[in-house]
Amino acid sequence: xxxxxxxxxxxxxxxxxxxxxxxxxxxxxxxxxxxxxxxxxxxxxxxxxxxxxxxxxxxxxxxxxxxxxxxxxxxxxxxxxxxxxxxxxxxxxxxxxxxxxxxxxxxxxxxxxxxxxxxxxxxxxxxxxxxxxxxxxxxxxxxxxxxxxxxxxxxxxxxxxxxxxxxxxxxxxxxxxx
Amino acid sequence: xxxxxxxxxxxxxxxxxxxxxxxxxxxxxxxxxxxxxxxxxxxxxxxxxxxxxxxxxxxxxxxxxxxxxxxxxxxxxxxxxxxxxxxxxxxxxxxxxxxxxxxxxxxxxxxxxxxxxxxxxxxxxxxxxxxxxxxxxxxxxxxxxxxxxxxxxxxxxxxxxxxxxxxxxxxxxxxxxxxxxxxxxxxxxxxxxxxxxxxxx
Numbered sequence: 001x002x003x004x005x006x007x008x009x010x011x012x013x014x015x016x017x018x019x020x021x022x023x024x025x026x027x028x029x030x031x032x033x034x035x036x037x038x039x040x041x042x043x044x045x046x047x048x049x050x051x052x053x054x055x056x057x058x059x060x061x062x063x064x065x066x067x068x069x070x071x072x073x074x075x076x077x078x079x080x081x082x083x084x085x086x087x088x089x090x091x092x093x094x095x096x097x098x099x100x101x102x103x104x105x106x107x108x109x110x111x112x113x114x115x116x117x118x119x120x121x122x123x124x125x126x127x128x129x130x131x132x133x134x135x136x137x138x139x140x141x142x143x144x145x146x147x148x149x150x151x152x153x154x155x156x157x158x159x160x161x162x163x164x165x166x167x168x169x170x171x172x173x174x175x176x177x178x
Numbered sequence: 179x180x181x182x183x184x185x186x187x188x189x190x191x192x193x194x195x196x197x198x199x200x201x202x203x204x205x206x207x208x209x210x211x212x213x214x215x216x217x218x219x220x221x222x223x224x225x226x227x228x229x230x231x232x233x234x235x236x237x238x239x240x241x242x243x244x245x246x247x248x249x250x251x252x253x254x255x256x257x258x259x260x261x262x263x264x265x266x267x268x269x270x271x272x273x274x275x276x277x278x279x280x281x282x283x284x285x286x287x288x289x290x291x292x293x294x295x296x297x298x299x300x301x302x303x304x305x306x307x308x309x310x311x312x313x314x315x316x317x318x319x320x321x322x323x324x325x326x327x328x329x330x331x332x333x334x335x336x337x338x339x340x341x342x343x344x345x346x347x348x349x350x351x352x353x354x355x356x357x358x359x360x361x362x363x364x365x366x367x368x369x370x371x372x373x374x375x376x377x378x379x
Binding site for chain 1: 187188191192194195196197199200201202203206208209210211212213214215216217218220221224225228229230233236237240241243244245247248250251252255286287288289290291292310312315
């Protein structure tokens with residue numbers, strides 16, 4: 001396996017005393033707790049009037065795609081390994097968990113999630129369950145891949161095939177180009 | 179009232195929050211994340227705009243409820259945190275009203291909304307104004323008809339639950355949802371500020 005010097009994620013956190021807004025690398029950001037993310041996830045999962053699981057994943061993909069592409073452009077991040085490393089570091093820095101991309105190509109990819117805000121939060125509230133709950137990370141991984149390989153959102157379909165919430169030691173996300 | 183909003187905002191806004199080696203942020207007895215506001219707005223707005231009109235109220239209730247539970251548990255975590263004890267607690271004279279005023283200073287410092295209480299009838303009613311809030315960003319031009327500050331509604335009701343709804347219940351079975359909140363003005367609707375009225379449920 002090739003080795004490379006890890007490109008460090010640069011975080012520029014600011015608080016505007018006039019608007020009282022926080023920005024992270026220029027993006028307005030906000031702290032929310034696991035109750036909020038778990039309840040949004042449950043809302044998406046339970047929603048009887050539309051496919052809100054897909055909606056949550058797509059909103060995640062759209063937002064993180066825009067943010068990652070912007071970061072890569074602003075910091076001239078060109079190499080695939082650097083882009084993936086930055087995306088993994090960002091995911092951890094904002095508290096979503098520890099995501100490790102196992103492999104990635106323009107047709108398929110796989111990632112492992114060793115620690116997860118969404119799964120841990122859900123477990124704290126309601127305990128384990130059989131079906132996966134991490135729609136946010138499905139979207140994030142799709143965004144990571146599209147941004148890394150200069151593709152558009154919705155290029156990759158991501159499925160969570162093993163889940164911490166279901167008792168697995170780590171979650172597994174498998175991606176395929178559509 | 180001894181609450182020094184400016185001091186609380188200055189101090190609480192400086193707290194650096196970043197994921198640990200597991201990529202998790204454990205603070206105030208909850209796990210937190212720091213995501214782009216556009217993500218939360220995106221889900222709420224797409225959901226409420228895409229549902230059939232007759233389902234809108236249900237969708238909005240679910241969004242408010244998420245914030246209500248979040249505000250109840252995280253709010254309790256905040257007012258029992260070391261940061262609160264160090265910065266806000268020495269200012270408290272009139273409890274629980276000063277706790278509420280302090281909580282909105284923290285609410286402001288954490289970027290939820292630049293907001294304050296403008297009317298408080300103990301145990302009965304609270305009116306909150308938000309002079310800037312990320313939830314209003316769903317409208318970037320002109321004025322919409324739909325009020326969209328679901329998070330502020332839920333958290334405001336939760337803060338009154340904590341103040342006047344009895345002892346904190348970690349299960350949320352008692353104490354939660356003793357109050358409700360209606361949004362009566364919205365920046366996203368062309369008003370100068372958002373306004374929120376919390377009353378007994």
